[in-house]
Amino acid sequence: MDSLKLRVGYKPVEPTGEEPPTGFVRLEEGASSAVLLTPDEIDPARRYPLFTVLHGAGRQDEALAKAYRDEPNRRQAFFLIPRSLEPTWDLIASEGRPDLDFLEFAYDLIYRRFPVDPLQQVLIGYSDGASYAMSVGLSNSTMFAALIGWAAGFIVLDPDTAETFKTGVPEPRPRIYLEYGTHDELFDFHTVAIPTRDRLIASGFDVTFSADEGGRHWPSGTFHREALDWYFAAAGTAA
Numbered sequence: 001m002d003s004l005k006l007r008v009g010y011k012p013v014e015p016t017g018e019e020p021p022t023g024f025v026r027l028e029e030g031a032s033s034a035v036l037l038t039p040d041e042i043d044p045a046r047r048y049p050l051f052t053v054l055h056g057a058g059r060q061d062e063a064l065a066k067a068y069r070d071e072p073n074r075r076q077a078f079f080l081i082p083r084s085l086e087p088t089w090d091l092i093a094s095e096g097r098p099d100l101d102f103l104e105f106a107y108d109l110i111y112r113r114f115p116v117d118p119l120q121q122v123l124i125g126y127s128d129g130a131s132y133a134m135s136v137g138l139s140n141s142t143m144f145a146a147l148i149g150w151a152a153g154f155i156v157l158d159p160d161t162a163e164t165f166k167t168g169v170p171e172p173r174p175r176i177y178l179e180y181g182t183h184d185e186l187f188d189f190h191t192v193a194i195p196t197r198d199r200l201i202a203s204g205f206d207v208t209f210s211a212d213e214g215g216r217h218w219p220s221g222t223f224h225r226e227a228l229d230w231y232f233a234a235a236g237t238a239a
Contacts, residue, residue, distance in 0.1 A: 001090065001097050004139035004158035008104040010118035011111045013044070020113045024065070027080075027109060032102035034082035035065050036110065039072045047117035049077040049235075050110065051228075052103070054129030057088040064126075067224065075228060078114060080106060089132040091156060100136070122231060124148040126219060127186075131155065134176075142170055145235070148177045148227045150219045152196060153187045169204050175234060176200055176207045177227050181215025 025036040039048070053068060055061045061083040068079050082102065086093035090100060110116060121144050125133030130149030137147040139158035157165065164170065178200075180193035187193065189211070197209045208230060212220045 001095065001100075003097070004091070004100065004136055004156070004161070006100065006104055006107070006136070006140050006143060008107045008111075010116070011108075013115055014112045016113075024069075027106050029102055029105045032083070032085055032098060032105075034080055034102070034106050035061070036106075036114075037065065037068060037072045037079040037081065038114070039076055039078075042115065044115055047115050047120075049075070049120035049122065050080065050116045051077060051122045051124055052080045052082070052133075054082070054089070054123065054125040054133050055084070056125075056127030056129050057092075059083055059087060060126070071224075071228065075232065077120075078110070078116065080110065082106065088128045091132055091135060092128060099132075103136075120145050120235065122146045122148065124224070124227065125152065126150050127153070127217070137174055141174055142172060144174045145172075146175045146177065146231050148231065150179050150223050150227075151181065151184060151187050151193075151217060152178065153192060155196065155199075165203065173205055175231075176205050177210070177230050178207060179210040179212060179220070179223055179227070181212045181217065181220075183214055184217045186217045 020042060022038045022040055022042060027034045027036060053064050055064055061081050065081050072079055085098045090097050123133035123137045123144055130152035131154050133147055134149055134152050135156045137144045139161045178197060180189055182189045197207055200207050
């Protein structure tokens, strides 16, 4: 892949005279798809956080949509859950960037139809999706307020970003929340989790690290709610 840059910018909602759809909103472009979970009622006078939730290898997007179905009303936020074109994300499974291109399409559509707060955009990822969230989020570090990952196996930076990081990470920097199981059989806690945390801290990032004692390569049942609580508490926003 040549670039991890997202070539899309925030824009205000376009007046259409129609209220935006709510609930489970299906987004599609060609073979790519996502579901946008929205609050039951959308106040056009306010701006809502936008969380993008990235599944792991095997495409568990439908399970994630069920797991997060109550969060839009609870958090007063939007949750975008895309489905990778291949069994996992293009950074791993493709020489091209079909998933990034679809994210650009989805963000552009959401900005034009829904009142998003551009200062409260967050990536959440699981396993391969966590590696993807960290890689895309750090490569577009001024776009996201926070990055949340469960069991990220690696981080790849866009070449231009990697060069920039040599002289300092651009501001604003996303806050980072990481969780790993201490008995993860795929990404060893001591050789993957701890070094990943330490490298991010050494690069100047604010990292909150959670160890799931005895946990394996499967997220704890409390992960996503604890991570969302962390985000909203630090953002100083009621949730």
